Amino acid sequence: MSLEVDILRRLGDFTLEARFATDGRLTALFGRSGAGKTTLVNLIAGLLRPERGRIVVDGRVLVDTDRGIHVPKHRRRIGYVFQESRLFPHLTVRQNLLYGRWFTPAAARREELDRVVALLGIGPFLERGPALLSGGERQRVAIGRALLASPRLLLMDEPLASLDEARKSEILPYVERLRDELQVPIVYVSHSIPEVTRLATTMVLLSHGAVAAVGQVAEIMGRVDLFPLTGRYEAGAVLEMRVAAHDERYELTTLKASVGELRVPRIAAAIGAPLRVHIRARDVVLGIAPPEGLSALNVLAGRIAELGPLDGPIVDVRVALDGESLLARVTRLTIDRLALAPGRPVFAIIKSIALDRRSLGKIQPASEKIDVDEITL
């Protein structure tokens, strides 16, 4: 699958001028509110018309203003999961689910009701009206409804934004399942870094109506120059690791990668399961000698690769570790005291407790079908 976007759209004072291409399984559109994320998905879905530009999904031209092409939204076969679910109130859950399927040509139908219902765990309330569902249940039904129309591309516009933390963690595993088990590529709008680092394969960074960067999540998150956009608080590196061992006595799990080992509070994942670990820069301490007499369990050795701008009290430091990188945030005073400069060997110290379930995301090749319940972080 591929998605190519090159469009210009004005809305009052705001101008969205975006150009990018992606072939990721789950592409996150990330940016602050007002960056133009929703406008962009509305253009892809056909709810808005661009002033000029082109949108191509899988080689099929949906919009090309030069050639006067504008495929109407009902012929695009692009699924859309809205922020506020938008279930039809006059239909039952089952009727909602089957609505789009009914308009899908028989030859194009990929999804079956039973499979989607099982995937999303919505069997118990098929005959209910949407008003009686909780926010999380409504969003799952909305996802199922979009899937049953067998879309070529699934747009999800901050599907978790209206939910509380508990509901969010209820839905996230289902989104991971969509990404790993179904054929349909996903464009996922979010302004939450934990969601993006957990779910996305590719990331499009939007800022003030323009694309600031496109690339792999780990790469974008690791770029010191993009910190103002990715958000200083959540900024940090993304490492892909595997579960190496469980320590039953102390209830810890060891994660392993070429960069070294990390110990985190025990997680319920099989040995060998791949995980994505988001290590926030603010949780990393740097030392120039191997630490002794310190409570932190995780120490990784590396070299300083890059220092961020030295114009404030705080400096972001990128540490190279065997091909991967880690980010640390220290004071400028520390930089001078320890004489930190590119090339200098350092030890990065990470508190195990900082790696909570929000920092860990399941990744899994499409071929392996692991039941979601097996991995509860």
Next chain:
Amino acid sequence: MELPPLLNFSPAELTAIRLSLKVALLAVATSLPLGVLVAVILARGRFWGRELLDVLVHLPLILPPVVTGYVLLLLFGRNGPLGRFLADSLGIVFAFRWTGAALASAVMGFPLMVRAIRLSVEAVDRRLEDAAGTLGASPAWVFLTVTLPLVLPGIIAGAILGFARSMGEFGATITFVSNIPGETQTLPTAIYVLTQVPGGDAAALRLTVVSVLLSTAALFASEFASRRVARRVVGL
């Protein structure tokens, strides 16, 4: 068996009741589709002349009914431009027929009907229609499967209002199609005539009671129906 005077309807009175119901039903049935169409156009349309259409629709509400009846007579009478055309081409005659009474009722009830439906159309969450579009429904299907079901409470309310208005229509009817027993003499005109003749009081009272009962029943039916539909429309 001797019936109490209140239930002892004369054949002429029964005819008036039946005719009133027939006129009101025909008026509602024929004007409802047009009412929905005009309500949607007024609620959604953005075109030059929308205000003019709005005024035109509301005209029967503010004009004296006699004036409306007279305009209908001028337009749809035997020698009126529309009346002659319809009679010659389709064989439809309104003047001094019960169909004319239905036309007068429909015109008088139309503004009320359109207002009720229009409010309902304006209340529809258009984002639901967008959602239906992304699921593959063409605009016509979106209208039939999403908009129309959600507007249903308004349509029911509009139909009942139109029906009640028809049952009570007097001025335009008597001006347009006169007051012919068995053809155009509806409940209100029959009551009016009965109050003008000596000894007509008992019959006038009987028909008044019937009129009150029918209107009340219509109101209850509308309450019941819209509550049922409203439950469905909010997704319970």
